[in-house]
Amino acid sequence: MAKAVARAALAGARAALIGFALSHQVLERRHLILKPRYSIHSCDTVTTIPVVTSMIKISNLSKFYKSGKVKALDGVELSINAGEVIGLIGPNGAGKTTLMQCMLGLLRPTSGDILINGFVPNHLAVKKITAFLPERPLFEGWMTGRLFLRYHHMLSGQPDVNAAAEVEKALDEVQLQESARDRRIKTYSKGMLQRLGLAQMLIGKPSLCFLDEPTSGLDPISRNIVRDTILKWKADGATVILNSHHLDEVERVCDRVAFIQKGHIDLVQSTRGLEGETVAMLVKWAGPANAHERLKEIASHSSFGLELLTEKSACFKLRGRQEMPLLIRALIDAQVDIEEVFEDRAHLEKLFTASQSRDAG
Amino acid sequence: MNRAVFIFTFLLKLSTVSKLDIAIVVLTFIGLLGAAYSGKEPTAIIEGFTSPPFLLFFGYSFSQDVALNSNSLRDGEYFALLFTRPLTRSSYVLTKALVVTCGTLAISSLFLGLVGLSELVMHAKNIVLIDGWRFVSLTVNCFGFGCVVVLLRTLPAKIGFRCLFIFLSICMLNSSTDFSVKMDQDASIVYAWEYFATFLQNFLYPVIDFDALVHSTRFTWQPIIDYASNCLIYLMIAIYILNKREFSYAEN
Numbered sequence: 101m102a103k104a105v106a107r108a109a110l111a112g113a114r115a116a117l118i119g120f121a122l123s124h125q126v127l128e129r130r131h132l133i134l135k136p137r138y139s140i141h142s143c144d145t146v147t148t149i150p151v152v153t154s155m156i157k158i159s160n161l162s163k164f165y166k167s168g169k170v171k172a173l174d175g176v177e178l179s180i181n182a183g184e185v186i187g188l189i190g191p192n193g194a195g196k197t198t199l200m201q202c203m204l205g206l207l208r209p210t211s212g213d214i215l216i217n218g219f220v221p222n223h224l225a226v227k228k229i230t231a232f233l234p235e236r237p238l239f240e241g242w243m244t245g246r247l248f249l250r251y252h253h254m255l256s257g258q259p260d261v262n263a264a265a266e267v268e269k270a271l272d273e274v275q276l277q278e279s280a281r282d283r284r285i286k287t288y289s290k291g292m293l294q295r296l297g298l299a300q301m302l303i304g305k306p307s308l309c310f311l312d313e314p315t316s317g318l319d320p321i322s323r324n325i326v327r328d329t330i331l332k333w334k335a336d337g338a339t340v341i342l343n344s345h346h347l348d349e350v351e352r353v354c355d356r357v358a359f360i361q362k363g364h365i366d367l368v369q370s371t372r373g374l375e376g377e378t379v380a381m382l383v384k385w386a387g388p389a390n391a392h393e394r395l396k397e398i399a400s401h402s403s404f405g406l407e408l409l410t411e412k413s414a415c416f417k418l419r420g421r422q423e424m425p426l427l428i429r430a431l432i433d434a435q436v437d438i439e440e441v442f443e444d445r446a447h448l449e450k451l452f453t454a455s456q457s458r459d460a461g
Numbered sequence: 462m463n464r465a466v467f468i469f470t471f472l473l474k475l476s477t478v479s480k481l482d483i484a485i486v487v488l489t490f491i492g493l494l495g496a497a498y499s500g501k502e503p504t505a506i507i508e509g510f511t512s513p514p515f516l517l518f519f520g521y522s523f524s525q526d527v528a529l530n531s532n533s534l535r536d537g538e539y540f541a542l543l544f545t546r547p548l549t550r551s552s553y554v555l556t557k558a559l560v561v562t563c564g565t566l567a568i569s570s571l572f573l574g575l576v577g578l579s580e581l582v583m584h585a586k587n588i589v590l591i592d593g594w595r596f597v598s599l600t601v602n603c604f605g606f607g608c609v610v611v612l613l614r615t616l617p618a619k620i621g622f623r624c625l626f627i628f629l630s631i632c633m634l635n636s637s638t639d640f641s642v643k644m645d646q647d648a649s650i651v652y653a654w655e656y657f658a659t660f661l662q663n664f665l666y667p668v669i670d671f672d673a674l675v676h677s678t679r680f681t682w683q684p685i686i687d688y689a690s691n692c693l694i695y696l697m698i699a700i701y702i703l704n705k706r707e708f709s710y711a712e713n
Binding site for chain 2: 201204205206224227228230231232234235236237238239240242243247251252254255256257297300310
């Protein structure tokens with residue numbers, strides 16, 4: 101009798117546990133596979149994804165933490181076109197990383213939808229074209245740089261035949277020094293780690309790239325490598341989502357920028373539009389003594405507005421970047437001994453500040 | 462199963478074989494030589510090396526990972542790099558369980574080989590090796606404990622170690638039931654203890670004894686169902702936990 105009771109209790113408890121586990125699995129899978137709008141037969145049969153105008157479509161996306169107490173994202177709407185480079189900018193804690201992680205399928209939204217070429221972000225067909233560089237990647241310290249890339253090559257499902265060549269090409273592109281390639285990753289510096297992270301993104305020729313603060317803490321050479329890689333992706337037609345605090349960097353590489361503030365997208369602005377706007381040029385000179393008069397003369401005989409004039413520097417306002425060479429030519433013609441001419445790249449910063457002020461107001 | 466995760470988890474273990482690991486093997490061999498010299502029955506030693514506590518210990522030592530069973534997720538994003546590749550969580554967990562199975566089986570086989578070698582060195586008359594059904598049981602049980610170990614490794618460090626401690630304690634309690642029968646002062650306590658130990662064993666152990674099953678007079682499916690359902694539960698909970706703690710930024 102006692103054995104029968106014990107056995108019945110055991111069977112009941114086991115059934116309850118399986119039920120609990122299965123229910124959660126069903127929920128996970130529901131999130132994983134029931135949302136695609138395209139009909140597909142198997143992940144393995146999908147090699148190319150049909151290209152639509154809007155590659156990423158985000159509708160009414162919300163993500164709450166701590167049972168709704170913290171609203172990281174609240175009703176975000178955004179469309180990202182194929183081949184576009186878009187920058188996400190905003191203050192710390194605005195929700196940029198959360199938005200990126202939702203797009204990558206690493207976080208489940210509380211509500212709303214994200215569709216990438218019609219599939220949910222967790223779909224294997226999406227992952228095959230995705231590459232990601234987190235802000236603080238945690239590498240396998242015991243591996244060497246080469247081995248790490250071989251690992252990611254294998255993970256990406258690429259044929260093994262070209263593995264060695266692809267790994268070398270990626271390492272060459274990020275200019276990771278030869279002597280470091282066979283060293284254990286735990287001996288790498290911050291810059292080398294970031295280069296390795298960038299190299300793993302190059303594996304598998306991705307067409308959808310996500311970078312979360314890729315240049316934070318990097319030296320200028322490494323920053324240039326990151327920028328050049330993004331521009332190369334852009335030239336190859338890849339879609340790039342860049343999360344960065346370096347506004348000048350965003351302005352240089354991005355087609356559009358989205359300003360995020362307290363979980364909302366306040367403004368989506370084209371950087372081409374910014375280019376068409378007025379540009380402030382700062383000029384510093386060594387001589388001659390009557391430089392002030394000559395500069396005033398340049399301003400009076402052209403469309404350049406002289407905004408500021410100090411003892412050895414001046415600020416001209418131009419109607420666009422296309423006028424920069426004209427200004428320099430005019431300065432040379434006026435025989436001003438130019439020491440330095442540079443653009444006051446503060447437009448995005450001004451927009452960013454204005455966006456914050458609006459919110460504070 | 463994911464080939465990359467399988468191969469690189471093995472590589473990780475091979476790259477981290479320490480002097481301590483080698484010392485343990487050498488000391489065990491010396492101990493076995495002593496046992497063979499004193500004419501001890503090797504069957505008990507073989508049973509020892511294939512028992513749940515040993516399998517759990519071997520499996521646990523084989524399942525290390527950079528992020529699994531650690532708090533290092535706070536220091537960086539490990540799974541973010543992994544799961545943005547075409548790899549599902551279920552595939553990852555299942556692969557890890559298979560790696561632990563192979564690793565545990567390899568270590569167990571090494572120690573069982575040492576038993577045979579020690580007998581050979583000491584010129585034992587009959588060299589006792591593990592028989593076929595016991596080896597099948599060992600292989601299947603390695604997978605069962607592989608599932609347990611992956612679950613324990615998927616938990617955060619502190620909880621993982623506590624669960625391992627509880628599991629090992631239960632292993633010890635079960636192995637001490639024969640001893641407790643000796644205290645026949647209060648038979649009801651002994652019976653209750655036996656039932657409790659059996660209950661825990663049936664409920665928690667993903668273990669099957671093919672030798673007993675095959676040689677029993679009446680075949681029953683119950684041990685097989687118990688084993689399969691236990692493995693399934695452990696794997697599913699591991700996948701569920703991995704889904705929950707995949708990204709340190711949002712552990713809520």
